[in-house]
Amino acid sequence: MPFNLKYFLPYRLRILYVTITHTFSPIYIKQFDLTPSEWRILASLAQFGQVTAKTLGTHSRMHKTKVSRAVCQLNKRGLITKIPNENDLRETFLEISDKGSIIYEKLALQAEEFDNQMMSCLNKQEQQQFTEIIDKLQQHAETNFTE
Template identity: 45%
Template sequence: MDILELESFLPYRLYRLADAVSHEFSKIYKDRHGLTRPEWRTLAGLGQHGTMTAKALGEQSAMHKTKVSRAVAELERRRWLTRTPDESDRRVEHLTLTKAGLAAYREMVPLAKAFERELLARLGAEEQTAIVDGVAALEACLGQSVVGANRMSSEG
């Protein structure tokens, strides 16, 4: 019988690594603002793109629609985002950060970038290049659409 050593199985290793990095980064947005991972991803998506629909947020952040819905409701409760019904389709809402939401996002951007720099600084220059290029290559072969594929992006 052929046995799969889970600890050396690349998909499992990538999952564990992504989870560990995300957990480390979550300490920043949890400590700073008490955000959950879906709330952070929603805040970050709207901060990056401006106005988005919940469906677009889910696609961009790889979150299930129920997680997006809960995150949107919580950020709205905090008065960090507003919902505007679509003029042609009342089932669709356009989500936009308020001034308070945008302020929280702007506060988090340098912290997120510093986290990414510090994470990569744990590696040597060749390792940094290898990880960034390797992630981009995997994304490309799996059909992932990534803006700035020459940079590793903190998932959080």
């Protein structure tokens, strides 16, 4: 079987990702003037509690300068709090603030609704299969191809 772009994994994933994100991103952009990076960080902090910028970046595959700038912006708006690590002054723990939580809660509700709506084209079994497959691919990609 010769190479077929249409079924090339990176190509397929990108097309789907671009399509989907273009329909969701206006939600946080328009309502709360958040960039995609800012939304990702806010949501991550809401879920994972105190973490460093480094951890945040690794976890959500964001470049450290991207994280740095988004964190700076969120901090400036008072949506997150910086807590210096006394044991290692190089790093800082980041935490979502009350003000940030209010925004997050509103967005999480809409994100959940969006996700349900998106996944509604799949039956329960397919949804299960999808999760398993994505996880397998993710793990495979990481273990075999990351430096």
